[in-house]
Amino acid sequence: MRLLNKQPGKLGFVMGAALPFFVALLIYVSASSIRLAENPNDKLLPDLSTISAAIQRVAFEPDRRTGEYVFWQDTAASLKRLLTGVALGALVGLTIGVPNGLIPWFGAFWSPAVRALSMIPPLAILPILFIMFGVGEFAKVMLILFGTAPFLMRDVEQRVRELPREQLIKAQTLNASTWQIALRVVLPQILPRIVDGIRLTLGAAWLFLIAAEAIASTDGLGYRIFLVRRYLAMDVILPYVAWITFLAFMLDFGLRQLNRRFFPWYGTER
Amino acid sequence: MIEIKNVWKRYLDKTVLEKVSLHVAKHEFITIVGASGCGKTTFLRMLLGEIEPSEGEILIEGDRMRNEPDGDRGVVFQRYSVFPHMTVLENVRFGLDLKHSRFLGRSFKRAREDSSKLAGDMLARVGLQRNQDNYPAELSGGMQQRLALAQTLIMTPRVLLLDEPFGALDPGYRADMHELLLDLFKELDLTVFMITHDISEGFSLGSRLLVFDKPRVDPHDPELYGATITFDLPVGPRPTLASIVDNINVKPENVAA
Numbered sequence: 001m002r003l004l005n006k007q008p009g010k011l012g013f014v015m016g017a018a019l020p021f022f023v024a025l026l027i028y029v030s031a032s033s034i035r036l037a038e039n040p041n042d043k044l045l046p047d048l049s050t051i052s053a054a055i056q057r058v059a060f061e062p063d064r065r066t067g068e069y070v071f072w073q074d075t076a077a078s079l080k081r082l083l084t085g086v087a088l089g090a091l092v093g094l095t096i097g098v099p100n101g102l103i104p105w106f107g108a109f110w111s112p113a114v115r116a117l118s119m120i121p122p123l124a125i126l127p128i129l130f131i132m133f134g135v136g137e138f139a140k141v142m143l144i145l146f147g148t149a150p151f152l153m154r155d156v157e158q159r160v161r162e163l164p165r166e167q168l169i170k171a172q173t174l175n176a177s178t179w180q181i182a183l184r185v186v187l188p189q190i191l192p193r194i195v196d197g198i199r200l201t202l203g204a205a206w207l208f209l210i211a212a213e214a215i216a217s218t219d220g221l222g223y224r225i226f227l228v229r230r231y232l233a234m235d236v237i238l239p240y241v242a243w244i245t246f247l248a249f250m251l252d253f254g255l256r257q258l259n260r261r262f263f264p265w266y267g268t269e270r
Numbered sequence: 271m272i273e274i275k276n277v278w279k280r281y282l283d284k285t286v287l288e289k290v291s292l293h294v295a296k297h298e299f300i301t302i303v304g305a306s307g308c309g310k311t312t313f314l315r316m317l318l319g320e321i322e323p324s325e326g327e328i329l330i331e332g333d334r335m336r337n338e339p340d341g342d343r344g345v346v347f348q349r350y351s352v353f354p355h356m357t358v359l360e361n362v363r364f365g366l367d368l369k370h371s372r373f374l375g376r377s378f379k380r381a382r383e384d385s386s387k388l389a390g391d392m393l394a395r396v397g398l399q400r401n402q403d404n405y406p407a408e409l410s411g412g413m414q415q416r417l418a419l420a421q422t423l424i425m426t427p428r429v430l431l432l433d434e435p436f437g438a439l440d441p442g443y444r445a446d447m448h449e450l451l452l453d454l455f456k457e458l459d460l461t462v463f464m465i466t467h468d469i470s471e472g473f474s475l476g477s478r479l480l481v482f483d484k485p486r487v488d489p490h491d492p493e494l495y496g497a498t499i500t501f502d503l504p505v506g507p508r509p510t511l512a513s514i515v516d517n518i519n520v521k522p523e524n525v526a527a
Contacts, residue, residue, distance in 0.1 A: 170353075174339065180372070183374070184367075
């Protein structure tokens with residue numbers, strides 16, 4: 001049988017997916033033990049027991065100074081910023097993107113402006129945000145908004161334009177007004193598409209979150225990583241990075257499930 | 271009922287239609303054939319109000335036609351005529367829902383029950399009563415077209431425009447669709463314009479056949495002149511023996527006399 005016709009089966013898929021992670025872990029453990037054999041005080045590649053002790057310390061023991069569980073507090077703070085920023089970005093994406101794609105006169109004014117806006121590197125305006133809004137939560141959320149909204153606005157506009165013209169004509173022959181077409185024909189079809197857009201933009205959202213936290217913050221996953229960097233605390237940084245990766249993966253997975261659950265028709269149109 | 275007076279459609283560097291004039295009475299079933307690129311669809315889109323004639327005018331019952339699609343003219347395209355995010359029942363109820371609430375475009379409680387009932391009847395009429403809760407993607411191509419018909423006809427348009435509605439269907443299935451369409455045509459007192467690329471469909475289905483073609487062609491600039499109606503023929507189903515017998519005034523009482 002040709003290779004391209006062979007199917008791995010369920011077990012094959014699970015093992016296939018797990019293998020690269022397992023190999024990475026193996027390489028890490030052996031590299032770590034080699035370095036530690038040379039110098040037991042080496043901090044760059046701590047062994048697994050040191051890492052788990054660090055996790056125990058930050059996640060399951062209250063901080064001696066504040067009495068809080070640092071790891072969970074960081075997670076809550078970061079997720080709150082991230083989700084607020086992305087939700088606002090999606091809202092802006094819909095309220096600007098849908099009329100941009102649907103109404104020529106609206107698009108004539110705002111479509112070029114959005115395109116120009118999306119060319120501004122968000123990190124370049126981070127200082128402006130801090131100057132204008134201070135170093136509190138608002139500036140961080142604004143950075144994430146600024147990092148995600150332009151992409152989502154353009155993405156939504158494009159998705160609206162891709163809806164078959166026939167559908168818009170058909171709705172008009174059923175006496176639908178512009179508003180009704182936006183509300184009943186365009187918006188419900190755009191929702192699952194913007195969920196896909198959000199999935200694509202989550203990577204950027206995390207980038208801006210961590211950048212904002214690294215520069216001015218008192219908690220958050222990004223803040224912690226950049227804080228303990230001063231002590232070369234790889235035993236904390238590595239689990240934090242793994243945790244961020246896991247959270248990002250779960251968000252992506254959750255959004256995909258959301259689409260399947262609430263928009264069963266999506267992806268099956270023809 | 272529909273009066274088309276010397277309509278032209280020109281774009282910057284080409285003429286699509288020229289000198290199209292036509293008078294259509296109520297309850298005519300007009301089929302339109304012609305080579306591709308001969309302005310059939312442009313003609314239909316003008317009747318729909320989607321595009322404006324460059325010259326001439328189209329009157330519906332004496333009034334100049336509005337330059338945008340509206341509820342007077344229903345349409346079924348070859349594809350994409352139904353809304354993929356609504357179930358079959360929601361698709362048919364959609365027009366009624368829009369009427370019920372200008373702001374939300376939805377109906378509630380009693381009104382919703384009433385319109386669901388109407389939509390259900392319409393679905394039964396096109397044979398989709400058992401697919402009410404399916405999404406269009408779960409239906410076959412022919413079922414989707416029947417759904418599109420039901421969705422349009424529940425709004426009782428005066429004119430029904432069909433752009434190769436059965437073009438993507440199996441030939442065997444088409445006969446069923448023809449029967450359904452003719453029944454609805456008689457029942458609902460429609461005026462129908464239907465583009466087809468199937469000549470036999472053009473001859474057998476309608477009561478009048480229009481052929482679009484270019485009467486003059488400049489070999490150096492094929493798009494210089496536009497197409498127009500070159501044939502306008504009364505047509506109809508080939509008479510069957512039964513219908514001939516029916517039409518001959520031979521009845522037992524006459525014979526006895």
